Amino acid sequence: xxxxxxxxxxxxxxxxxxxxxxxxxxxxxxxxxxxxxxxxxxxxxxxxxxxxxxxxxxxxxxxxxxxxxxxxxxxxxxxxxxxxxxxxxxxxxxxxxxxxxxxxxxxxxxxxxxxxxxxxxxxxxxxxxxxxxxxxxxxxxxxxxxxxxxxxxxxxxxxxxxxxxxxxxxxxxxxxxxxxxxxxxxxxxxxxxxxxxxxxxxxxxxxxxxxxxxxxxxxxxxx
Amino acid sequence: xxxxxxxxxxxxxxxxxxxxxxxxxxxxxxxxxxxxxxxxxxxxxxxxxxxxxxxxxxxxxxxxxxxxxxxxxxxxxxxxxxxxxxxxxxxxxxxxxxxxxxxxxxxxxxxxxxxxxxxxxxxxxxxxxxxxxxxxxxxxxxxxxxxxxxxxxxxxxxxxxxxxxxxxxxxxxxxxxxxxxxxxxxxxxxxxxxxxxxxxxxxxxxxxxxxxxxxxxxxxxxx
DNA sequence: TATTATTATCAACTTTTTATCAACTTTTTT
DNA sequence: AAAAAAGTTGATAAAAAGTTGATAATAATA
Numbered sequence: 001x002x003x004x005x006x007x008x009x010x011x012x013x014x015x016x017x018x019x020x021x022x023x024x025x026x027x028x029x030x031x032x033x034x035x036x037x038x039x040x041x042x043x044x045x046x047x048x049x050x051x052x053x054x055x056x057x058x059x060x061x062x063x064x065x066x067x068x069x070x071x072x073x074x075x076x077x078x079x080x081x082x083x084x085x086x087x088x089x090x091x092x093x094x095x096x097x098x099x100x101x102x103x104x105x106x107x108x109x110x111x112x113x114x115x116x117x118x119x120x121x122x123x124x125x126x127x128x129x130x131x132x133x134x135x136x137x138x139x140x141x142x143x144x145x146x147x148x149x150x151x152x153x154x155x156x157x158x159x160x161x162x163x164x165x166x167x168x169x170x171x172x173x174x175x176x177x178x179x180x181x182x183x184x185x186x187x188x189x190x191x192x193x194x195x196x197x198x199x200x201x202x203x204x205x206x207x208x209x210x211x212x213x214x215x216x217x218x219x220x221x222x223x
Numbered sequence: 224x225x226x227x228x229x230x231x232x233x234x235x236x237x238x239x240x241x242x243x244x245x246x247x248x249x250x251x252x253x254x255x256x257x258x259x260x261x262x263x264x265x266x267x268x269x270x271x272x273x274x275x276x277x278x279x280x281x282x283x284x285x286x287x288x289x290x291x292x293x294x295x296x297x298x299x300x301x302x303x304x305x306x307x308x309x310x311x312x313x314x315x316x317x318x319x320x321x322x323x324x325x326x327x328x329x330x331x332x333x334x335x336x337x338x339x340x341x342x343x344x345x346x347x348x349x350x351x352x353x354x355x356x357x358x359x360x361x362x363x364x365x366x367x368x369x370x371x372x373x374x375x376x377x378x379x380x381x382x383x384x385x386x387x388x389x390x391x392x393x394x395x396x397x398x399x400x401x402x403x404x405x406x407x408x409x410x411x412x413x414x415x416x417x418x419x420x421x422x423x424x425x426x427x428x429x430x431x432x433x434x435x436x437x438x439x440x441x442x443x444x445x446x
Numbered sequence: 447t448a449t450t451a452t453t454a455t456c457a458a459c460t461t462t463t464t465a466t467c468a469a470c471t472t473t474t475t476t
Numbered sequence: 477a478a479a480a481a482a483g484t485t486g487a488t489a490a491a492a493a494g495t496t497g498a499t500a501a502t503a504a505t506a
Contacts, residue, residue: 071340152482167362190484192464215492216376216463217363375493376463413495415453422454438503439452 002115005029005045007037008077009054013100017049020104021111027181034062041070044178046115048074049107073114077102128163130223131208135163144205154179155198158191162211162221171218195219225338228252228268230260231300232277236323240272243327244334257285264293269338271297272330296337300325351386353446354431358386367428377402378421381414385434385444394441418442 004026006017011032018028029045031037034054041048048066056062066074076097096114098107127136134143140156142149151159157179162170170178172188195211202210212222227249229240234255241251252268254260257277264271271289279285289297299320319337321330349360357366363379365372374382380402385393393401395414418434425433435445 071336150481154483167359169361169363187485188464189486193466193484196465196467213464214363217379220362377494410496411453412497416455416495419454419456436453 001025001027002046003027003029003043004111005031005037005040005043005048007031007034007040007049007054008051009033010051013051013077016104020108024108037062038065041066042174042177045070045072046118047072047111049077049111050074051077053079073118075107075110075114130163130166130210130221132205133202133208133210135159137164142202144202147205149201149205151198151201155194155201158194159198159221162219166221166223169214169218169220174218224248224250225269226250226252226267227334228254228260228263228266228271230254230257230263230272230277231274232256233274236274236300239327243331247331249334261285261288264289268293268295269341270295270334272300272334273297274300276302296341298330298333298337353386353389353433353444355428356425356431356433358382360387365425367425370428372424372428374421374424378417378424381417382421382444385442389444389446392437392441392443397441 004017004021006014006021006028007030008014008017009032014030014032018030021028029040029043031040034056037048037050037054048070050063050066052063054062063074063076074095076095077100078097079100096110098110127134127138129135132144135141136143137160140151142151142156142159158175161175161178172191175191199209199211202208208222210222212220214220227240227244229237229244229251230253231237231240232255237253237255241253244251252263252266254263257279260271260273260277271293273286273289275286277285286297286299297318299318300323301320302323319333321333351358351360355367358364359366360383363374365374365379365382381398384398384401385391395411398414422432422434425431431445433445435443437443
């Protein structure tokens with residue numbers, strides 16, 4: 001299930017987008033201001049629909065901050081053709097824009113195309129090596145030396161989150177948000193348990209721990 | 224404007240790459256041998272396209288020298304599928320490979336994806352250096368030389384507050400407000416104790432004090 | 447120099463956070 | 477439907493962090 005972050009200050013537009021995409025099995029995160037949009041990038045959307053003219057701050061500075069947080073494609077929504085040049089100048093490789101009023105199906109088609117393209121690109125070159133441990137993000141496997149470990153889905157997701165952002169500390173709430181979804185209310189012991197199992201699996205073949213506890217702050221992946 | 228270093232002994236390939244990427248607003252640096260490629264890493268490319276089978280020296284030793292010079296992603300070009308394993312074994316985190324013959328647009332897409340990803344990662348790494356002391360605000364670590372110190376949460380928060388606002392004096396109440404929160408009622412000896420522990424940890428490996436007492440006023444971080 | 451206010455140090459103590467385990471529920475596979 | 481695997485929960489143990497108060501040391505001031 002793909003996550004869409006839809007940011008627009010017009011409530012009508014947001015709710016239209018929400019209804020439409022939820023009907024099509026997307027998970028929709030909404031934001032009604034630039035600031036809110038920037039915050040919610042933390043939830044790791046697969047694509048961002050972004051109105052370029054929101055009241056707080058000028059559009060492009062919001063974009064720039066968002067670009068700093070995520071690498072997913074951004075689809076800019078604009079009511080003014082004049083903005084297109086500015087957008088084009090700003091947009092990164094995978095980005096695109098659409099002019100209001102737009103056909104919702106047209107938007108839907110583009111969204112799905114962009115997500116697929118982005119995932120395809122990201123699916124390439126998708127193994128990393130951490131000492132003895134090899135993680136294949138495409139094949140969803142973790143191996144120590146020649147040995148391929150049995151890693152359950154949630155466990156793999158945690159490994160993925162931490163190892164991709166190697167060295168960065170994630171507290172339990174953050175982990176919960178990213179993997180279970182932002183609205184679930186996390187029990188910290190759930191994560192502790194998953195971490196324990198991951199460590200147990202890794203330790204069986206590798207003396208390295210890889211997931212390090214940072215007391216009071218969370219966990220991080222060590223290479 | 225991004226810099227690409229394109230290294231291949233086949234002139235045709237090099238000029239194809241040069242034309243294509245210059246058309247797409249990249250600055251292209253070319254090299255026709257391993258030695259030349261190593262030299263030109265000094266120009267600080269954002270990505271390196273590297274043919275693994277160049278005549279001078281074996282491919283991987285060239286790679287290794289390049290890796291020693293730069294931290295940007297390397298995209299290996301290879302004509303032989305057999306090489307892929309070797310490459311995979313050598314490649315660092317952000318690297319990738321593509322097999323000849325390749326679609327130039329596919330290559331273009333990957334190059335742009337890799338550059339963006341690499342820049343994003345580098346922008347995230349949030350470290351500062353104070354003499355011997357390195358503070359990683361993302362990884363929540365403080366190190367003196369090679370030695371990573373154990374710093375507890377509150378201690379780290381104090382270090383963070385002071386070092387980010389290096390040179391500025393914070394009295395104890397201010398520190399309390401910022402770290403414990405406005406409503407908590409601070410005991411000055413609590414902070415004194417934390418400061419003591421921080422100093423003890425730093426002093427173990429570094430003669431520098433870094434946290435300076437300003438009599439009657441508070442504490443400040445000295446670089 | 448004596449006095450006072452401020453800061454430093456230490457060790458005992460309390461609280462918070464994490465680890466571990468076993469039982470249980472849910473989901474997936476056979 | 478049964479079996480197996482994955483995921484969740486709560487109780488308890490263990491570890492680490494945080495706090496406190498008594499006392500010593502230090503700097504500023506009279």
